[in-house]
Amino acid sequence: MSASRTRNSLFSVVVLSAGLLSAGPALADDIGQIKVANGTVIIERGAQRVLGAVGTWVRQSDIVRTGIDGSVGITFIDNTMMSAGPNSVLSLDRFSFNSTTHEGRLDTSVRNGTLSVISGKIAKQSPDAMTVKTPATILGVRGTEFFVQVGAAQ
């Protein structure tokens, strides 16, 4: 059975008392949320370019870029966590997750920069359900914590 899924950022609740701006509500296509953002973070969504801030949701097929001063941390809805350092390009190629059975798929590509990965429920449920592609290799992820660098150190 598929669990009902309505999500939103609690940001608005928490910061109502702190008197800050709130992040927008989540939609069904949202697969993860930016939890940490420093410097320049841009999300390419088709022809659109969205500024990546704390509370911004990401979707399948988004390309997340950080500037020379940038870094970003994302928690996906299966609790996979990915963070990228400066000058990074991370493509969220494919994501699906069933919150009842934990079956799903997470395929990403890192084209440049540095990436930290802590795998979540998708990789735990199925050993072949998560990959990270680099320009020269494909990484099959069977859990849990690892790092990827593409390109020379900055």
Next chain:
Amino acid sequence: MRFVLRAGLAALIAGLLGACAQEPPKPPPGPPELVVVVPDRDGKVGTVVVTGAQGGTTLNQAYSAARVDPSAKVEARSVSEAEVKRVFSGAIAAQPLRPVSFLLYFQEGTDEYTPESKQAFEGVFAEIARRKAAEIAVIGHTDRVGTVEYNDALSLKRAERVRKDFIDRGIPNSAVSVAGRGEREPIIATPDEVSEPRNRRVEINVR
């Protein structure tokens, strides 16, 4: 003379064509790459299988690494913890706070809390306050009394009950995701149809 020139031109063209056929354009060299597996918070080391066009390797030891050179050759090696911290300092600094879970327990066959669970409920609010962009996933579980379908429904009913309590405390309906895992993820493994209070729970995952 003319014949010689012609022959020479033909040879030149043949030579050029031959050169083209013999040397297909090489793919441009790629950037160097590094993959490192590290222990998780509990000291456990997972596995990453690295597959490239020119070989591969399996990384399953702490700080085991694969270096990929510009010709796409994969070389297994290991790196120091200090090197990982240096190379990946930006990514490490941007790691999100780990999700934190709280457990609420239920009386048998119902969506009524046990008395001890009220405190865990309060703990959730403290955790939300620590985070800049918190969401909560409410995940219901059951013991193995009843069918799989009955328990899928019961687990979702328990999760919905918890969501309602959050809404009553001022959190918007849309701020909380709800899932029912039924009897799939017991804390205590039991045979079927065994009543087990520790498995009748709702997990609240704050992330």
